[in-house]
Amino acid sequence: MKSMDVPTERAREAFAEDRVRGSSADRLNRLVDLETQRCLEELASADRDTISQHIGALDREWDVERYLQTNAAIASLAGVALGAAVNRRFLLLPGVVFGFFLQHAIQGWCPPLPLFRRMGIRTRREINREKYALKVLRGDFETIGPLAGREQPR
Amino acid sequence: MHATLHAPGPDRVRANTWPPINERVDRGIQLRLRQAAAWHTPDELSDQIAALDMEWDFERVVEAEASLAGLLGLVLGATVDRRFLAVPAIVAVMLLVHASQGWYPLLPIFRRLGVRTRHEIDRERFGVKAIRGDFTTVPPAGAAATERAAAAWKAVCA
Numbered sequence: 678m679k680s681m682d683v684p685t686e687r688a689r690e691a692f693a694e695d696r697v698r699g700s701s702a703d704r705l706n707r708l709v710d711l712e713t714q715r716c717l718e719e720l721a722s723a724d725r726d727t728i729s730q731h732i733g734a735l736d737r738e739w740d741v742e743r744y745l746q747t748n749a750a751i752a753s754l755a756g757v758a759l760g761a762a763v764n765r766r767f768l769l770l771p772g773v774v775f776g777f778f779l780q781h782a783i784q785g786w787c788p789p790l791p792l793f794r795r796m797g798i799r800t801r802r803e804i805n806r807e808k809y810a811l812k813v814l815r816g817d818f819e820t821i822g823p824l825a826g827r828e829q830p831r
Numbered sequence: 832m833h834a835t836l837h838a839p840g841p842d843r844v845r846a847n848t849w850p851p852i853n854e855r856v857d858r859g860i861q862l863r864l865r866q867a868a869a870w871h872t873p874d875e876l877s878d879q880i881a882a883l884d885m886e887w888d889f890e891r892v893v894e895a896e897a898s899l900a901g902l903l904g905l906v907l908g909a910t911v912d913r914r915f916l917a918v919p920a921i922v923a924v925m926l927l928v929h930a931s932q933g934w935y936p937l938l939p940i941f942r943r944l945g946v947r948t949r950h951e952i953d954r955e956r957f958g959v960k961a962i963r964g965d966f967t968t969v970p971p972a973g974a975a976a977t978e979r980a981a982a983a984w985k986a987v988c989a
Contacts, residue, residue, distance in 0.1 A: 694884035714984050721976035721983070736841050742890040746930040753901060754923040761916050765909070771919050772905050779898035782891050801890075801949040809957040810983040818966040 696785025697741055697800045705794045712797070713807045721814050728815045735808045740801040744793050749778045842950040843933025844889050848942045856947055860955045868962045876963040883956045888949040892941055893929060897922050957987075965989050 698706050720728055756770030781787035812818065845853050867876055904918025929935040960966070969982040 694881075714980065717980035717984055718977060721980040742894070743930050746890075746894065746926050749898075750923045750926040750930065753919060754927070757905075757916055757920045757923065761913070768905060768909055768916075771901065771923070775898040775901040775905065775919070778894060779902070782894035782898060801888075802953070805949070805953040805957075806987045809953070809960075810987040812957075813966045813969050813983045813986060814972075814979060816972060818961045819971070821961050821966075 695800055695802045697790065697794075698803070700784070700786035700790060701794045702791070705791075708797070709799055709803055713803070713810070716807060717810055717814065720811060725815055728811050732808055732811050732815075735804050735811075738804055739798070740804060741790070741793055741798045742801065744798055745778070745781060745787065745789065748789055749774050842948055844938065844942075844948045845950070847932070847934040847938055849939065852942045856945075856951055860951065860958070863955060864958045864962065867959055871962075873963055876959050879959050880956055880963075883952050883959070886947065886952055888952055889941060889946050890949065892946050893926075893935055893937070896937065897926050960986075960989070 716731070720731060753771035753774040756767055756772075756774065760766070760768035760771070777787040781790070863879070867879060871879065901919040901922040904915050904922065908914070908916035908918070925936055929938075935941075965986045966983075969986055970979050972979075
């Protein structure tokens with residue numbers, strides 16, 4: 678188990694470019710990491726079909742961008758409708774939503790993000806990390822030769 | 832070329848892209864992996880991974896474009912003519928269509944400009960990691976499950 682504890686620190690570095698992770702509490706990122714580690718331990722001795730099924734489920738999993746897009750679209754649509762039909766001041770709502778959504782695209786954070794992260798919703802990078810670790814366990818990369826034979830395209 | 836090669840699972844953006852453009856993306860990945868395997872040193876492979884991590888993926892491009900278009904429409908709707916409010920409304924509906932179906936009005940343009948999905952970027956990323964030898968540390972099937980799991984986790988995080 679001791680070797681499982683180390684990489685969380687490294688995971689944070691390696692995924693420094695994941696802006697959503699960079700904008701989430703370390704505690705929540707760690708929960709995501711632990712969940713992936715738990716899943717890998719569970720599936721490390723599983724047969725190919727079980728692993729393939731889990732990879733299929735990962736491909737279908739809704740990532741945090743999909744939730745945020747849905748959320749922003751519904752909130753801004755409601756704001757525009759209210760602003761056009763009821764009172765112009767409701768136009769502030771889509772203004773704020775689009776403003777924060779732009780911030781999310783550029784920097785990563787936006788107001789609903791902490792809530793979604795607390796619900797355990799993952800970034801595509803986090804999902805793919807689990808997916809490719811499972812592909813490794815399934816033996817997908819065993820056919821690739823060592824770096825030494827670099828004349829042969831692999 | 833088999834169809835399965837170009838349809839890796841439920842990437843909704845790829846499913847809504849004109850197939851020749853997906854093929855172009857795939858050929859680019861294959862070419863860069865071939866170059867990486869043939870010529871690159873481990874340091875160069877690490878630089879390639881760092882560059883992939885920085886790459887703007889399709890979702891990020893759509894989100895930036897949609898929020899800018901929405902804000903512009905709101906400002907024009909509030910100051911010039913109320914009818915401009917149709918712009919943020921259309922943007923919101925299209926974002927909803929994108930989130931549920933994957934399609935987006937500007938998808939053909941973004942894809943033609945070479946904007947890739949995170950699925951595609953990660954395919955290249957983990958291919959480069961495989962070439963760097965990151966996965967050779969993982970014991971083969973049959974070894975202790977805990978060890979294999981720990982090694983696989985370390986390898987994907989490296």
